[in-house]
Amino acid sequence: MQERALLEMRGIKKRFPGVRALHNVDFTLRKGEIHALMGENGAGKSTLIKILTGVYQMDEGNVYVDGEAVAIHSPQDAQNTGISTVYQEITLCPNLTVAENMFIGREGGAFVNQKEYRKRADEQLQNLGIPARGAQMLGSCSLAVQQMVAIARAVDMQCKVLILDEPTSSLDDKEVNMLFGLMRDLKSKGVGIIFVTHFLEQVYEVSDRITVLRNGELVGEYLTEDLPQVQLVAKMMGKSLDELSDLEEIGSREAVAGEVFYEAEGLASEETNPFNFSIRKGEVNGFTGLLGSGRSESVRAIFGADKVTGGKVNINGKEVKISRPIDAMKSGIGYLAEDRKRDGIIADLSVRENIILALQVMNGFFKPISRSESEAFADEYIKALKIKTASSETPVGSLSGGNQQKVILARWLLTHPDYLILDEPTRGIDVGTKLEIQKLVLQLAKEGVSVTFISSEVEEMLRTCSRLIVMRDRHIVGELKGQDLNQAQVMKTIAGGEAE
């Protein structure tokens, strides 16, 4: 099968100040294939993609499209070469219509024919089965639909190479299947797709080939069918799987019989229906459910992050009023938000400043934490959580996703919470860090901290939680523990077959 490659990248090198992001990386994409690009965080996937899309310039190396050398200096160049990208974060404009988002920035006359745009957009959207209208404002669509609009745009551009960077992280199962259908459809039309994701199952479901990167170097290119999942993980992590099995053993934990730490009765916020919830000391529980089922909203209500509209809350048996995050923090609750870019890190502040933030707020601004003290805190947690950073003064924004997450985790750990809420702490970060975070959760629980752990990967929750609260359509529809804690039962409860 010696077909000429659609896209070839040869000997790509890229350095950032103090970091070797890519070193001699080769990548080949053939016509009509779905090629998964895998690697831990900091492996160089994003850098490679950004070079391909003209966001970064490579220091050395060559890129060939259809056998011809191309120079890509800007996103426009990439588009003109037939390379389109759909990013994890939606990169469209919410204040324009769907149709305009599909056509803006592309070659065309000086004047814009909105009607023509809408007609063509509607056709394309219908073709791809995307539930949006061209005349709709993009901002009025759900995130999933916005993402699909981005794909529709790429498809409409007759792209030869389509890069999907973590496209599934904000989609629910149905939407993921729709996306996969779309991907296979495009593949049969000869489009080469580069698929970046952290979901191993999804890689095996759709991809033909896998290229693995590690620490900025190429590990290898494999046919998906020839590479068992365990081996893939091993190649990505560059170490054996002992750690993974370690965790399996700790998993499926018994329910804890400690005293109740937090109890809510009829708690409701602007975003949730009233619900009851309690957690014991040293217990790890989880909220699960499909996207939009209200799991994040529920924990936001517990933390007072949304406007609380009713309900009674007892902590350690005493009634408290939590209507703002600061109330929750003073009661010993920590909350790691789902969207770390929006609610978590402050990108321009240093690692140290980000870490001491929550503690500083708790202390009040009239009791500043001294410089030496804060440095000691930062160094302690950088070491304890193995945060990869040049120094404690590095701006958090320049760290990889997994390390940013650790910084926020450190911020909360520093406040020594009695109850820690982790909403999707493992989203968009590498397998190694995921394991570390899960271990940390179990460690905390051993020390008597109550933890609520939310993840869209059910396996992760099954490994760490002793009790799972299942939500559907903003209601709690079941609570699983003990023997019921298995994938089949969770799926059944979520789907609502015959929940007892």
Place this chain on the structure above:
Amino acid sequence: MNENVKKKREPLNDTQLLMTITICIFIVMYLLAMALLKGGFLHAQQIFDLLNDNASLIIVSCGLTVVMIGGGIDISVGAVTSLVVMSCILYLNKGGNVLLALMLALGIGLAFGLVHGFLISYLEIQPFIVTLAGMFFARGMTTILSVNPQKVDHEGFETLRNTKIEIPWLGYVAKNGNLVPARMELGVVIAFFCIIVVFVILMFHRLGRNFYAMGGNQQSALMLGINVKKTRFLSYIISGLLSGISGFVLMMHTGAGNATNAAGMEMNAIASSIIGGTLLTGGVGNVAGTFFGTMTLTTIKKIVVSSGLKDPWWQSITTGGMLCFFILLQSIVLGKRQKKKKA
């Protein structure tokens, strides 16, 4: 200028919604003034007076709206206008040609636009700082040109300045029985021309749509293949050029200039844009709204004066209050909308 409401079932977008609110408020306010204050408000000439007096403000507000839609700000517009007035007067009084004076006006505006645009887009300096510097620079230049007030003394220009468009059917019959036609200055025609050109650019030209995209989400605009630097550069060019035109129009209106000409105009222009539904955060707004924003702002001032509150601070106080009111209104309306979307 009708509100730009589409007949389709799509709900109004943010721009259209805010603009509609402004237009409604303007109309209600004007009707109230007609009913309660009577006097001048019952004559069409009142509207033409507002237009005549504020043509240059309308023009700079258009330019500012463009910049604000792109997510920037330009506070030099008033000072540039003033510099243009002074330069053109001095040039005309030396026996210059009217057409060349217009070129001079455009040239000065363009020069400021180029420098601002370059510094902001390509050297990535904060627009507020750059245009603040531009403002001081232009003010200083105006004073260097002439500390004393200057009056135009040029025959050709006087002819142009006195050319007024008379609209007899909108006039009224004076007490002595003569028909006084409604009079509109040439500057108003220029202002309308500017509004229409900018409106077409914003709504239908690729460049205009790029302004919206850039203001909506700069990173996205870049990823969508828009040359953000060039787009931003051009937005300041447009603002600069319109400041130039505004200066020329102001000179046609007053026929004189001094160092404090058009003082505070930039703030009135910002207020006009905001009242007209332009968001300081970018991506939302429209010049048609800005036009009504200017009209609302100036009508309020007129109403204040007509009600007998002649001291100038009353105008400032009402302007401030009204700006507050509109910003509050906008945030409430848009906030409600966000909430609705979530539900």
